[in-house]
Amino acid sequence: MARHRTFLLALLPLSFMALLLALPLGRTLAEGGVNLSIWRDPYFVGRLGWTLGQALGTAAAALAVGGPLAYLLSRWEVPGRAAFLRFLLLPFVTPTLVAVLGLTALLGPQGWITRLLGLDLSDGPGLLLLGNLFFNLPVMIRLAHAGFARVPPNLIGAARSLGAPGWKAAWTVALPLALPGLTAGFILVFLYSALSFGLPLTLGGERYSTLEVEIYTLTAYQLRLPEASALIVGQLLLTGAATWAYTALTRGGAGVGAGRGLPPAPRHIRVILWALMGGVSLICFAPLLAVVARSVLTSGGPSLGAWQTVLGSAETWALVGNTLRFGVLALIGAVLLGGLHALAAWRARGPASRVLDGLSLLPLMVSPVSLAVGYLLAYPALSATLPMLIGAYTLLGMPLVTRSLLPALRALPPRTLEAARTLGAGSWTVWRTVTLPLTLPALRGGAALALATVLGEFGATLVLTRPEWATLSTGLYDRLGRPGERNLTEACALATLLLVLAVLAFTLLDGGEGEVT
Amino acid sequence: MRGKVSSPMWPSFRVPCTSRKTPPFLTRRGFFMQTMQALIIAGLLLGSAASAQTTLTVISHDSFEVDKALVAAFEKANATRVRFVKGGDAGELLNRLILTRRAPLADVVYGLDNSLLPRARAAGVLDAYRSPALKAVPDAYRMDEANGTTLLNTVDSGFVALNYDRAWFQKTGLALPKTLDDLKTPAYAKLTVVPSPATSSPGLAFLLASVNHYGEAGAWNWWRTARAGGMKVTRGWSDAYYKEFSRNGGKFPIVLSYASSPAAEVFYAEGFNPAKLPEQSPTGNLFLPGSTFLQLEGVGVLKGARQPALARKFVDFMLSGGVQADIPTRMWIYPAVAGTALNPVFKFAQQPAPTAVKPVLLANPQRLIDGWVTNVLRR
Numbered sequence: 001m002a003r004h005r006t007f008l009l010a011l012l013p014l015s016f017m018a019l020l021l022a023l024p025l026g027r028t029l030a031e032g033g034v035n036l037s038i039w040r041d042p043y044f045v046g047r048l049g050w051t052l053g054q055a056l057g058t059a060a061a062a063l064a065v066g067g068p069l070a071y072l073l074s075r076w077e078v079p080g081r082a083a084f085l086r087f088l089l090l091p092f093v094t095p096t097l098v099a100v101l102g103l104t105a106l107l108g109p110q111g112w113i114t115r116l117l118g119l120d121l122s123d124g125p126g127l128l129l130l131g132n133l134f135f136n137l138p139v140m141i142r143l144a145h146a147g148f149a150r151v152p153p154n155l156i157g158a159a160r161s162l163g164a165p166g167w168k169a170a171w172t173v174a175l176p177l178a179l180p181g182l183t184a185g186f187i188l189v190f191l192y193s194a195l196s197f198g199l200p201l202t203l204g205g206e207r208y209s210t211l212e213v214e215i216y217t218l219t220a221y222q223l224r225l226p227e228a229s230a231l232i233v234g235q236l237l238l239t240g241a242a243t244w245a246y247t248a249l250t251r252g253g254a255g256v257g258a259g260r261g262l263p264p265a266p267r268h269i270r271v272i273l274w275a276l277m278g279g280v281s282l283i284c285f286a287p288l289l290a291v292v293a294r295s296v297l298t299s300g301g302p303s304l305g306a307w308q309t310v311l312g313s314a315e316t317w318a319l320v321g322n323t324l325r326f327g328v329l330a331l332i333g334a335v336l337l338g339g340l341h342a343l344a345a346w347r348a349r350g351p352a353s354r355v356l357d358g359l360s361l362l363p364l365m366v367s368p369v370s371l372a373v374g375y376l377l378a379y380p381a382l383s384a385t386l387p388m389l390i391g392a393y394t395l396l397g398m399p400l401v402t403r404s405l406l407p408a409l410r411a412l413p414p415r416t417l418e419a420a421r422t423l424g425a426g427s428w429t430v431w432r433t434v435t436l437p438l439t440l441p442a443l444r445g446g447a448a449l450a451l452a453t454v455l456g457e458f459g460a461t462l463v464l465t466r467p468e469w470a471t472l473s474t475g476l477y478d479r480l481g482r483p484g485e486r487n488l489t490e491a492c493a494l495a496t497l498l499l500v501l502a503v504l505a506f507t508l509l510d511g512g513e514g515e516v517t
Numbered sequence: 518m519r520g521k522v523s524s525p526m527w528p529s530f531r532v533p534c535t536s537r538k539t540p541p542f543l544t545r546r547g548f549f550m551q552t553m554q555a556l557i558i559a560g561l562l563l564g565s566a567a568s569a570q571t572t573l574t575v576i577s578h579d580s581f582e583v584d585k586a587l588v589a590a591f592e593k594a595n596a597t598r599v600r601f602v603k604g605g606d607a608g609e610l611l612n613r614l615i616l617t618r619r620a621p622l623a624d625v626v627y628g629l630d631n632s633l634l635p636r637a638r639a640a641g642v643l644d645a646y647r648s649p650a651l652k653a654v655p656d657a658y659r660m661d662e663a664n665g666t667t668l669l670n671t672v673d674s675g676f677v678a679l680n681y682d683r684a685w686f687q688k689t690g691l692a693l694p695k696t697l698d699d700l701k702t703p704a705y706a707k708l709t710v711v712p713s714p715a716t717s718s719p720g721l722a723f724l725l726a727s728v729n730h731y732g733e734a735g736a737w738n739w740w741r742t743a744r745a746g747g748m749k750v751t752r753g754w755s756d757a758y759y760k761e762f763s764r765n766g767g768k769f770p771i772v773l774s775y776a777s778s779p780a781a782e783v784f785y786a787e788g789f790n791p792a793k794l795p796e797q798s799p800t801g802n803l804f805l806p807g808s809t810f811l812q813l814e815g816v817g818v819l820k821g822a823r824q825p826a827l828a829r830k831f832v833d834f835m836l837s838g839g840v841q842a843d844i845p846t847r848m849w850i851y852p853a854v855a856g857t858a859l860n861p862v863f864k865f866a867q868q869p870a871p872t873a874v875k876p877v878l879l880a881n882p883q884r885l886i887d888g889w890v891t892n893v894l895r896r
Contacts, residue, residue: 031616040807043895097755104760109768129531202756205749206713206894220605221614221716222883298787299764299799305787337566376613384602464622467582467601480755481580483778483800484785488759 010356013337013398017177020395021362024374025232031377032225034233044214048072048234051210054125055194058132059186062140069276070144071170075153076265078273084281086506088138089282092452093502095473098495099134102287103127103203105294112290128203132196132430133283136189141280143188146407147181148174173305180249187246191239209234210431216369225373232370239365247357277425288499295492298485300399306489310497315475319494323471324499326393327454333394334450338401339443345402346409360402363395372462384464392462397450408439448509455502472498573827576602576819578610578628582847587839597827607633607718607814613820615640624822625831627672631660632721632811634669635880639799642669644818646829651838653854657871660815669815672835673850676776676869677722677810679709679803682763685770697730697805701739701769707747710769711759715886715894716752722810723773725882726888729874730807733885737892743892764799776802776809777849780866784846798865809869814850 038044073081091099106113107121107130107305113118121127151174159169173181204213211231218228265273310316338360345356354430365425375383375392382388420430456473464473472494479491573595581603592599597639602623604610611633618640629637636644647667651659660669662689679700686693694705712723728736744750749756758774763768779798783789786799816835818828834840841852846860851868878885 037609076880100760104766108760108766108767110763201752202760205751209752217716220612224617237566252586287714300787303787373616376616376622380617380622383617383622384600397687462859464576467603478579480759483758483781484786485765486785486789488765 001015005468006344006347006352009340009347013341013344013358014295016337016391016398017359017362017395020391021075021366021371023380024371025366026299026374028225028370028374029229029232031373032229035226036230036233037179038227038230038477040095044231047209047211047214050129050208051194051212052238054129054200054210055190058129058136058193059140059190061129061133062136062189063144063186064094065143065187065276065280066137066140069280070141071148071178072265072269072273072276073141074145074148074151075156076261076269076273076449077262078265078270080277084277087285087503088343089448089452090288090499090502091135091138092449093455093456093498094135095168095290095476095495095498097477098291098498099131099199099287100202100494101294102290103134112158113261118343125204125208128200128208130283131203132193134287135193135196135199135229137280137284139192140185140189143185144178144182147178147185150181150411151177153419160377165224167178184246184249187242187249191242191246191345194242195235195239195364195367197368210371212367215367219369219489228370232367235367243361243365246361247354248427254460256466291386291492292496295489295496298489304491306486306493307501308495309486310490313321316494319470319472319475320435320497320501322469323455323473323498326390326469326471327451327505329390330393330397330454331447331451333390334397334401334454335443335447337394338398338446338450339405341398342402342409345406357406360399363399370463375463383468387461388470389465393454395463397454400453403441404449405439409435429486448506451505451509455498455505470503513517531614544702548861553830570825571597571827572600573597573625573824573831574600574602574623575831576604576610576614576623576626578607579603579605580848581627582844583840584843587834587843590839591831591834593832595827597824599831604628611637611640611642614642618642620818621819621821621823623819624824625818625828627816627835628814629669629720629817630815631669631811632718632725632879632882634660634815635882638662638668639746642820643820644820644825646670647816647830648832648836650833650854653856654836655853655855655867658813658853660813667817669813669817669851670832670836671813672841673814673844673848673853676871677719677726677812677849678776678869679805679808680762680772680774680778680800680836681803682770683797683799685763692862692870694771694802694805697727697739699745700805700808701746701748703746705746705771706743708769709743709771709773710749710751710757710767711749711773712754712757713750713752713824713890713894717754718812719754719773719775720750721886722812724885725874725878725893726810728806728871728885729872729878733888739866739894740889741896750894771803771829776804776868777851777863780862780864781849783865784860784862794861794864802869804867804869809871809872810874811871813853 019259020462073085104127105111107127108114109120121130155177156169158171159173160166164172189445194210195212196210197216200208200210201216202211204210209217212235215231215235218224218231295306296304298305341356341360345353345360375388379388416434416438417430420434421427425433470478476491476494476498478489479494581601587598593720602611604626605624607628608629610626611629613622614637626643645662645668646667647661648670651667651670654671658671658674659667660671661667665827681693694700699705700709711723712720714720724736727739731738731739749757749761751761756770759765761769762772763770779802781801782800783795783798784858786795816832818832822828836854838854838857841854841857844850845863846853851859851863
């Protein structure tokens with residue numbers, strides 16, 4: 001009976017993924033067959049090597065910076081901590097091109113930092129790696145923070161009272177206990193960087209393009225589907241292996257929930273914390289501030305002209321309206337389907353649970369470029385319809401809700417649930433009075449992340465769009481497709497609006513403590 | 518004019534393996550899929566049963582824009598609704614049309630150009646229709662077929678051309694290059710950025726122009742020398758223009774764009790006032806012999822269109838006086854119909870003398886792209 005119900009729970013999200021993911025992908029692979037001989041070309045083997053290398057490098061750098069910072073943040077309270085954790089969500093919402101604009105404003109050939117230091121990163125892979133960190137450091141920090149927050153503080157206290165110095169307690173007690181969380185963060189950053197597309201497309205040039213960029217070139221420009229399919233299959237094997245390792249590591253998620261009060265940091269810890277937070281802010285927030293600055297700085301000096309146009313035009317408010325409308329619709333879908341998926345994976349036992357767990361990551365593993373082709377081939381009559389658009393956005397948001405909710409469900413103390421039942425509560429009452437309140441923070445955090453992903457998505461990558469569906473991100477891409485300084489400043493103003501909208505949404509949805517694992 | 522994050526390429530057309538056997542499980546799922554699709558469509562139709570009006574679907578590249586009032590007048594005159602779909606940039610657009618040619622996405626397409634026409638023809642995505650309004654388009658700008666029919670009716674034209682940053686050259690006092698041979702020397706090559714021929718339409722246009730000028734072997738040599746001398750190749754037009762061009766924070770004062778871009782720079786400058794035009798544009802055209810390419814953009818009826826009669830009317834509409842006068846400052850192109858009045862800001866854009874490109878080059882641009890990738894990019 002229980003098994004039956006678990007199956008019913010999983011049915012909806014799984015059929016959704018079958019329709020919007022498995023089928024279109026299969027259709028793409030079947031259209032031209034798979035021409036594996038492309039893997040004999042040293043050029044593509046080289047691309048694979050670079051894809052792996054830059055992803056590993058990013059993950060290692062993120063761990064080196066994010067790990068210690070997350071540990072200290074999980075132990076001590078410093079002024080600015082909560083705001084810092086909340087703003088860490090901003091890079092999620094940032095469309096790639098906005099990040100690129102911000103990074104080049106700082107570090108491009110005429111960038112503000114470049115002129116200050118006389119260091120030009122624009123010819124090597126440096127900017128690409130910094131861009132990767134911009135998007136992924138927050139993932140690492142939030143995941144590691146969640147991992148460390150589950151380490152019972154009295155264990156560390158015991159080590160300290162037995163004479164271990166702070167660093168030793170961290171190294172021998174906290175680290176082993178938080179290791180699954182740290183490794184999971186490493187693998188997730190690896191996965192995101194290995195599949196990242198927009199960043200290497202714009203910052204990598206011809207020399208540092210990744211597999212996903214090559215898949216895009218072969219599909220969208222050259223229509224060489226058999227060759228593209230061979231790369232897709234290779235990439236799937238790679239991401240599949242990483243996902244498998246990831247689910248194995250995050251399975252045991254028991255521990256103390258977050259939210260307890262933290263002691264204020266002693267002075268030397270505060271200095272280290274602020275230094276680390278400053279460094280991370282430089283990578284994650286400075287590019288965003290640069291974009292805001294670019295919206296008012298023109299070659300002829302500061303000007304609010306772009307803002308006057310943007311705020312005064314009806315088009316802008318249509319863009320904001322569409323962004324909110326699509327965001328909310330997709331959010332409802334993602335919370336519903338991702339939530340059901342998490343419940344099913346939590347209730348299932350044994351291998352079924354792990355399989356469901358792994359399946360929830362599928363939307364992050366599959367190349368969006370190949371999905372876009374699959375949608376055209378499988379559902380030509382539905383292309384450029386609203387259900388298709390919302391469906392695709394929902395697919396993007398789902399895994400974030402599941403990843404957020406599942407650990408919280410698994411951390412529910414089984415005895416509390418049993419006690420409630422013993423006291424005569426029906427399963428609905430248990431759900432309403434115990435399960436939901438205890439997991440609500442995680443659900444809200446996941447919803448905030450899902451909304452962020454959808455808000456920042458460049459509409460045209462997955463589905464065909466219509467002019468009346470233009471969102472803030474398509475509006476700014478349109479402007480960057482035309483020459484003229486005003487287009488650049490207006491694009492930066494629209495990007496600023498998008499960021500403001502995102503901050504508002506996060507504040508409403510999530511207290512800044514949302515966790516994804 | 519169009520440029521977009523990256524612009525298109527057109528590979529030798531391959532039939533997406535109709536002869537290959539589809540695995541049986543996929544056909545069965547195909548059936549399931551079609552049923553699902555039919556159900557969803559039925560739902561949508563029920564929802565919109567109230568509006569039993571005809572709908573004309575127009576697919577275009579992302580840069581397409583036209584006055585809404587003109588479209589409303591067209592809708593009223595023909596008792597129809599017009600639904601616009603954006604198909605990516607021109608090259609992506611054609612690939613999408615080819616992928617879906619058995620179930621066309623739209624009735625009419627705008628935005629395919631003369632470098633894409635050969636592939637569109639070979640793939641059979643267009644139906645012949647020649648608008649009566651084409652009479653007003655000069656001969657040199659028409660895209661007629663050898664047998665006298667027309668697949669694409671020219672709506673507008675534009676030149677792909679090198680632009681330079683006036684302030685940069687004034688400040689350094691360096692003389693402008695005069696020929697492509699000057700440009701390939703390190704002194705100028707290290708000042709130049711171009712989008713890749715393999716992933717952008719202006720890049721391909723520039724490749725076609727250079728092969729037309731130097732011949733294949735000569736062109737590979739030119740590109741190799743220029744790249745060795747420091748010429749940067751980016752993926753798309755936006756990267757080159759907004760990231761690498763010195764006017765927008767990059768370090769290259771020569772960029773491949775369009776001959777109309779200097780006019781757009783004036784139009785979109787801070788504090789633009791049509792009554793008080795500046796002396797000159799912040800950027801200028803650099804018409805080196807053999808560096809420009811005339812792009813012709815057209816509109817045509819898609820094969821399998823559900824509303825062929827309306828689609829033809831839309832083709833005529835695109836060549837009508839109102840649209841021709843409206844689109845130049847929206848897409849930064851020149852109207853095809855002779856005698857259309859232009860916004861005065863276009864005086865900042867010059868048009869070079871068109872160089873005829875050998876038809877054999879246009880017949881199979883993908884062969885040249887492959888050649889460029891092998892001989893220049895990955896050498």
